[in-house]
Amino acid sequence: MSIPTRHPYSFDPTYGMAREALLAIAPPQAPSGFDAFWEKRYRRALAVDPAPVVTASAAVNPRWRVFDLRYTSTDGFPIGGWLLVPRTGTVRRGLVVGHGYGGREAPDLDLxxxxxxxxxxxxxxxxxxxxxxxxxxxxxxxxxxxQSAKDYIIGGCVEDLWVAVSALTALYPALENRIGYSGISFGGGIGALAMAFDxxxxxxxxxxxTFGHRPLWLTLPTIGSAQAVQVxxxxxxxxxxxxxxxxxxxAATRIEAPMLMVPALFDPAxxxxxxxxxxxxxxxxxxxEIFILDAGHFEYPGQDIQDAVHHEKIGRFFNSS
Structure with missing residues (x-):
């Protein structure tokens, strides 16, 4: 275990909690109308024709054919991204990959x-x-x-993920019910909200x-997006x-699909x-499965070893479906 002991923050990114205490934290109770709120949004997203448009990308990779992608989400919102298709073999499954709050400048070619x-x-x-x-x-x-649950942008981002699944299915109809999701940080929180109802x-x-246990999320010091909401x-x-x-x-209490969860013991964001x-x-x-990292959003001793183990787990988890 190599939890960082030196850092530049004015607060303790472990929040004084060891593994055992963290594993005992329970989710908060759902507000009245939680399921109805999301089920209505999900039905609305399913009714959207994503009309995906795929064009060849300038990127060249020996493993993947890389394409630029656009599709239409709810409210007619245009979504951009990328599609990777293996150069060899048969497409037997699909994967949607979400990004952190820093966005994404290119697809991950090392999956x-x-x-x-x-x-x-x-x-x-x-x-x-x-x-x-x-x-x-x-x-x-x-x-x-x-200020409005109905209009809050995070709800629109969840809908973008639901419509991404529709877009991938439209491109590859045989992948229906054979699509996974992987998301980090911001994309991880969006994924939990989406998977609860899809x-x-x-x-x-x-x-x-992110976005877990909002009462705590609003009170614990951070350098992440929660800081802006706290202010x-x-x-x-x-x-x-x-x-x-x-x-x-x-939302996670409602997820029924197999999950590989990767939380960290130390994380300032x-x-x-x-x-x-x-x-x-x-x-x-x-x-x-829960695979626990020593730290998130922070470099630490032994990170390369944990990253290698994590990488192997990702391959085993998704390639077994």
Whole structure:
């Protein structure tokens, strides 16, 4: 174990909690109407024709054929991203990959998956899906329409993921019910919210996911997007009423698909108690695994070793489907 002991932060990114305490954190109770709120949005997203458009990319890779991709999400929002198709073998499964709050400038060409078509969407307002007046800056993006659960941008990003699954299925109809999801940080929180209500996603992999246990998320010091919401909350104390509908830990109690969860013990950007609230919300079954990192959003001794083990687990998890 190599949890960092030296760091530049004015707070303790372990929040004084060891592994055993983190594994005991329970998710918060769902607000009244939580399921109805998301089920209505899911039905709406399913009704969207994504009309995916794929064009050859300038990128060249020996393993993958790389394509630029666009599709239409809810409210007619144009989503940009990439599609990877293996150069050899048969496409037998699909994978949607979400990004962190820093966005994505290129697809990950090092994914340890085989026989898989991989879609990399950029969630609305970010990177290839940037669109004024939405700010791509995480500190402002996370506040976009936060005063209204119906209009909050995080809900639109969840819908972008649901429509990404529809787009991949439209391109490869044989992949129906054979599509997985992998998301990190921001993309991890979006993934938990999406997978709670989308049974088309057959398995999920969430790395240091955010948006878990919003009551804690609003109180624990951080350098991440939660900091902007904490500042906003000082003059808008009712913000929690919106955020309770966007709690990834609450949503995770409803996930039925096999999961590979990857929380961290130390993380200055996404508080570990919030990450573990998501991981702990999942059913304890042989199909779910928690792989714990020493740190997230921070370089640490032994990281290369843990990354190698994690990489191997990703391949085994998705290639076995």
């Amino acid at each position: 340890p998956v085989t026989d898989t078509a991989v879609l990399f969407p950029c969630f609305r307002g970010i990177s290839r899906s940037a669109r004024p007046p939405i700010s791509p800056d995480p500190a402002w993006h996370v506040l976009d329409h936060i 049974r088309r996603i057959a398995r999920g992999h969430l790395i240091v996911p 906003y909350g000082k003059t808008h104390p009712d913000v929690l009423e919106t955020l309770r509908f966007f709690d990834a830990a609450t 996404v508080a570990p108690p919030c990450q573990f609230a998501i991981a702990n919300a999942l059913p304890r079954t042989k199909f779910n």
